[in-house]
Amino acid sequence: MHRGVRLTPARKEVFALLSKHEGAIGAYDLLEQLKQVVPNAKPPTIYRALDFLQAQGFVHKISSSNSYVLCSHFEKQHPVQMLICRQCGSVQEIHSEGVHEQFLNQANAQGFQVEQQTVEALGTCSQCVPKSS
Ligand SMILES: [Zn+2]
Ligand SMILES: [Zn+2]
Known part of the structure; x- marks a missing residue:
């Protein structure tokens, strides 16, 4: 641990x-x-x-x-974007600093204090995308 x-x-x-x-x-x-x-x-x-x-x-x-x-990183609370496959339910975790920064900038502009931020994207993972023949 x-x-x-x-x-x-x-x-x-x-x-x-x-x-x-x-x-x-x-x-x-x-x-x-x-x-x-x-x-x-x-x-x-x-x-x-x-x-x-x-x-x-x-x-x-x-x-x-x-x-x-x-979590695949074991860091104390970090911004995260999740790629969630609708077909197989697999979840991939990505950290895009750019997304996080933009998000914070816009939140700050509203005077909002972000404590935790998770973005969830639903879609189809590379395993489940139908192969084009
Ligand atoms: Zn994580
Ligand atoms: Zn999948």
Whole structure:
């Protein structure tokens, strides 16, 4: 584990489950899997673990599908753009400084303080794009 963060068994399990899972996964699917290792796990268990992992920057929430994906960078809260495939559900994380800067500039112009910024793009990933013959 990174940065000496203390993890409870439930948090550690949720982290392990997310790291084994390809793409994004919903909280209830995670709960079902968690119950196999932590039989008394309840929805608050999973939400607390996910909140914690999000705050640590280990996990990103994908609002459009209400699911979670492991962060590929393990930085404390960073701006992120997500490329979400509608076909296979894969999630790719990109960091475009240009996008982030423009975003902040426009927000600042409105006098708005940005605390967290996630951009979600829905589409088709390179694996799922129909091959042209
Ligand atoms: Zn990330
Ligand atoms: Zn795909």
